[in-house]
Amino acid sequence: MRTQVFVLGLGPAGASAAAEAARRGAQVLAVDRKREAGRPVQCAEFVPALVGTDVDNLAGSVRQGIRGMMTFVEDDAPDVQRDFPGQMLDRAAFDAALAARAEQAGAQCRLGVSIRRISPAGRAELSDGTAVEAEVIVGADGPRSLAGRAIGQINTALVETRQLTVPLRMPHQATDIFLSAEIPGGYGWLFPKGAVANLGAGVDPAHKAQLKRIVEQLHAALTESGRVGGEVLGLTGGLIPVGGMLQPQGLLGDRLVLLAGDAAGLTHPISGAGIAAAVHSGRLAGQAAAGWIAGDRAAGADYQDELESVFKVALERAVRRRVELGRAHASGARPGKPALRRGWIAYPEYWAA
Numbered sequence: 001m002r003t004q005v006f007v008l009g010l011g012p013a014g015a016s017a018a019a020e021a022a023r024r025g026a027q028v029l030a031v032d033r034k035r036e037a038g039r040p041v042q043c044a045e046f047v048p049a050l051v052g053t054d055v056d057n058l059a060g061s062v063r064q065g066i067r068g069m070m071t072f073v074e075d076d077a078p079d080v081q082r083d084f085p086g087q088m089l090d091r092a093a094f095d096a097a098l099a100a101r102a103e104q105a106g107a108q109c110r111l112g113v114s115i116r117r118i119s120p121a122g123r124a125e126l127s128d129g130t131a132v133e134a135e136v137i138v139g140a141d142g143p144r145s146l147a148g149r150a151i152g153q154i155n156t157a158l159v160e161t162r163q164l165t166v167p168l169r170m171p172h173q174a175t176d177i178f179l180s181a182e183i184p185g186g187y188g189w190l191f192p193k194g195a196v197a198n199l200g201a202g203v204d205p206a207h208k209a210q211l212k213r214i215v216e217q218l219h220a221a222l223t224e225s226g227r228v229g230g231e232v233l234g235l236t237g238g239l240i241p242v243g244g245m246l247q248p249q250g251l252l253g254d255r256l257v258l259l260a261g262d263a264a265g266l267t268h269p270i271s272g273a274g275i276a277a278a279v280h281s282g283r284l285a286g287q288a289a290a291g292w293i294a295g296d297r298a299a300g301a302d303y304q305d306e307l308e309s310v311f312k313v314a315l316e317r318a319v320r321r322r323v324e325l326g327r328a329h330a331s332g333a334r335p336g337k338p339a340l341r342r343g344w345i346a347y348p349e350y351w352a353a
């Protein structure tokens, strides 16, 4: 099968890329191994207010507003940041709406099909036996991107996560963050979503064996304090790339490969937030793909420049903070509260030189 633009993955990055390239007149095929766009959900579903500038009305998928952030450092009383606006999404509805927009724009979207392999010449082999040849490949296939692997751009630093959906006993309008030396390489969270909440934690993969216990303990403590119910209504998890930005473009033969979202390492290495970056980079990738099809040979390099101008400084700072915290853990000494604060975006220490 031949197409101009082949998009791997129909998450926020892939759906945004497919929609943008199709809107600009390119012939687009996008595939995802999920049978239903957005399901299963592997996300805590918070987006900062600014994401609305990329997606009108957030595709009708907002479930509740968020006003602030409460950060709990070890057993201290929480530090409250009142001005941290955002929204809690229904991520399945959000992804499904973005995929529907891509189809409306003219992209051909196929669900329930896996990409098995990308050859060194850029030919993609799919699980249904089809082989796809495209002028541009957009790798929006998440943290372990096959497109990224094909051009030697691999997310090596990752965080492992585990998340429960639990009943929320009292309404809440903040994202709660739990920082502790007992959660190495990550943090715990409680994000409210109406009558339920997403309660989870992420850790460095070396500590994956402790993740279940960490989440159980957080759940038990929050149940005891009366904030959440003891029932577990859902369980999910997944990988978050935390090594910072990869080189988001390359060539396979004469085909342009563009990476977007998690595949490009755009997830914030400290907060793990990646939805907004996925949508934004996806749109830019779709634009670059259409530009390449129209004969613009600088489209790949321009895409990289644009991503660097938007994301590089913030991602580099976050990587530095991760490395500092990682050193504290590796030395065997538990990071103290000052080190934990310096490693979290809510504190001025994080933003200091």
Ligand SMILES: Cc1cc2nc3c(=O)[nH]c(=O)nc-3n(C[C@H](O)[C@H](O)[C@H](O)COP(=O)(O)OP(=O)(O)OC[C@H]3O[C@@H](n4cnc5c(N)ncnc54)[C@H](O)[C@@H]3O)c2cc1C
Pocket (backbone or CB within 6 Å): 008, 009, 010, 011, 012, 013, 014, 031, 032, 033, 034, 038, 042, 043, 044, 045, 046, 047, 113, 114, 115, 116, 140, 141, 142, 143, 146, 161, 162, 163, 200, 236, 237, 238, 239, 240, 260, 261, 262, 263, 267, 272, 273, 274, 275, 276, 278
């Ligand atoms: C537990 C958890 C909580 C998170 N919480 C938040 C949060 O609150 N806020 C936030 O902003 N970010 C959060 N993130 C990160 C966020 O989910 C990602 O950054 C975001 O989904 C990236 O979008 P994407 O389109 O790049 O990748 P994805 O959403 O991962 O989409 C990639 C798509 O590619 C498909 N795919 C992959 N490989 C193949 C293949 N071989 N064949 C076919 N299809 C394939 C997948 O099925 C998937 O649909 C969280 C992540 C996790 C794991």
